[in-house]
Amino acid sequence: MPSMKELQDLLEALDAEGSLSIGGGEESANLDDLYEDSYLYAILHNKVKHDTIEIAVVSTAATSQENTGETSPPSTHSFDVLILPKEYSWGDDHESLGRKILIRPGYAAVLAALLSASRTNQSPQTIFMATGSPGIGRSCLAYYLVYKIFEAGHDIVISDPMFTNAFIDKQYYSCYSPHLEKHTAIYQAISSTQPSSSTPSTPSTPSSPQPKKPTWWICDDGFLPIKGTQCHVLVTSATAQADKCIETLHKKHKLITPVQFQIPKWSLDEIKAGLIVSLSEVGADITDASITKDQEVTLENLYKKFKGSPRKIFAWVNSNWVVETESKAKSKTKTNSSKSK
Structure with a gap:
């Protein structure tokens, strides 16, 4: 079972390798009529498509071969793309991203580290913090994780300073982030350690408790998890604000110190x-x-x-x-x- 230190070392190694997009306070479910043009609706209804593009890579060896007259097949670098239907766009307030986002090579490594932490760590909570300069792709990483974590069968919540959206037991919920504690379903998902009602049963004795379905909370664009948070968390933060965010999480909200990693350029x-x-x-x-x-x-x-x-x-x-x-x-x-x- 990997420790938090081992997970941190893993993420630091990935960085070294450069491997790394309504109701009010009342509970609401299945708000498809309000979010039919949202990336969340597209995820819930399996409308996200995949594509691959290839970029020709010119190496130093290829340049030297030009001088000798030798030829060799050009190398290529493949990239995955997540595509929404034409009427959709990624993010609530990041419409400039459009309906297509590039999946940077390190995104899958971050996902693997997060899912590994939720499977193997005995603590009901792990907290990660992804930092980077403005425009480096923190929100794109957040949207990718929402899509993949939901696809993996986990409950997922995503918040920015304005809105909080969630898929809990494959039901969609939404509220204003400032009134998060007033939304029963979302608040219970991030603060309760009780098993999810739809967690599949496993062979066990009648008295054995069911394991809790992992819940991940993605806090993006400067939003921080609240005091009393029990679920797993990923916070995205500008590098310049990271120390202040960590102090707020640890001293004010009494949460564990996050495992921090830098999104590479x-x-x-x-x-x-x-x-x-x-x-x-x-x-x-x-x-x-x-x-x-x-x-x-x-x-x-x-x-x-x-x-x-x-x-x-x-x-x-x-x-x-x-x-x-x-x-x-x-x-x-x-x-x-x-x-x-």
Whole structure:
């Protein structure tokens, strides 16, 4: 059984390798009529799709081979993408993410560490904190974890300063985060150690207690778990605010000190993959979006100028390349329409 120290060492090792998107206070269930355009509705009703893109990787060896005249097959780097239907977008207040998010290579490693902690740790609670600079993908990590943890059969709650949403026993609940304690179902899920009512029975004696279904609470965008929290927790925090958040969790809310790990900076290949995903939002398909050789040179310069910040690079691209991509997409649509006639 791994200890918290061993889990922390695991996450630090992943970082070293660079492996790492209504009712009021009253209880409410199955609010599909209010969230039919939400990523949460899409997750609950199995509407999330997967795709894969490949990025050509130019290695130092390939460059040296050009000088010798030798040739070798180009290497590629594959990335997974989570895609919502056209009428949806990831996040309650992150609509700029659109309906497609890139799954960074380290996301699966974080998920594995979290699920391992909930399975093997004797304590009813583990707390992790993912820190990173603004725009590095903390919310995307949170949305990915909501999707995968729910898919794994666990109860999941996600909060930001405005809204709290939850899947408890595969039922959807929602409330305003400031009034979380007034919502019976959500409050019990994060504060109770009692078994879930729908936990499958296991072969045991009649007197044996049922194990509690693991509940994970993802606290994103500066929101922190409240005093009395009993479930497993992942907090996302800006690196600059991490110490203050830890002090609040430990001293004010009397919770255990979180295992902290840093979300690594994006590689240039991840930037390229993220841009292809972003540019495909205005095209027909991910495979229709591409980056030209001239654009690759520009990206390399932007990567150096903005020190690898995806938010700044994507903002520049949206201001300078998106109009061109939209024009190409419209032109292709017209051409296909003419051919069909």
